[in-house]
Amino acid sequence: MNYFAEVRAHAQFAAEKMKKNNLFTTERLFCDVYCFESGQEQAVHTHNGSDKVYYVIEGTARIRIGAEEREVGPGTAALAPSGVPHAIKNAGPDRLQVIVLMAPKP
Amino acid sequence: MNYFAEVRAHAQFAAEKMKKNNLFTTERLFCDVYCFESGQEQAVHTHNGSDKVYYVIEGTARIRIGAEEREVGPGTAALAPSGVPHAIKNAGPDRLQVIVLMAPKP
Numbered sequence: 001m002n003y004f005a006e007v008r009a010h011a012q013f014a015a016e017k018m019k020k021n022n023l024f025t026t027e028r029l030f031c032d033v034y035c036f037e038s039g040q041e042q043a044v045h046t047h048n049g050s051d052k053v054y055y056v057i058e059g060t061a062r063i064r065i066g067a068e069e070r071e072v073g074p075g076t077a078a079l080a081p082s083g084v085p086h087a088i089k090n091a092g093p094d095r096l097q098v099i100v101l102m103a104p105k106p
Numbered sequence: 107m108n109y110f111a112e113v114r115a116h117a118q119f120a121a122e123k124m125k126k127n128n129l130f131t132t133e134r135l136f137c138d139v140y141c142f143e144s145g146q147e148q149a150v151h152t153h154n155g156s157d158k159v160y161y162v163i164e165g166t167a168r169i170r171i172g173a174e175e176r177e178v179g180p181g182t183a184a185l186a187p188s189g190v191p192h193a194i195k196n197a198g199p200d201r202l203q204v205i206v207l208m209a210p211k212p
């Protein structure tokens with residue numbers, strides 16, 4: 001098991017759609033870096049029994065959680081609790097990178 | 107429940123010892139920003155049944171996980187799995203800020 005991960009070394013993008021790059025996986029959680037080209041998104045969806053945390057590291061994200069939607073940049077964290085619909089889109093002209101952690105692993 | 111958190115608004119330091127500032131708490135996890143003045147540390151300890159993920163956002167951290175110790179900066183993530191001893195110290199001259207997520211909540 002790797003204990004350390006350089007996010008830049010894992011941050012790969014794809015022209016077709018947003019790309020999830022795994023940093024860590026355990027029995028209890030996963031931690032990814034999600035990479036979005038401008039305009040790419042993860043459509044609204046819900047997890048039951050798992051919570052997700054986002055942390056924006058680069059770019060501009062439009063994050064929707066429940067009835068709340070915000071355009072946020074690096075240094076903002078967001079929580080999508082179990083049962084709450086959530087979505088994320090690259091709302092800026094540049095690439096978007098977001099650390100995503102979900103527990104328990106669905 | 108707050109769905110969004112600006113890390114800068116929560117990042118408080120203390121002269122006496124490193125300070126944990128909570129961003130989110132659910133039944134399943136907590137997400138904090140840990141703030142260290144130069145030289146401050148969290149001594150080696152172990153959680154059984156919970157995994158911890160670190161993500162360095164500012165400064166220089168010396169992170170030990172099991173037998174591995176590395177000096178890392180912004181953009182590095184680290185995993186301290188259940189049962190593995192871990193420690194973190196501000197090894198640089200400037201302030202250190204680290205996002206810390208643990209699941210399940212111990």
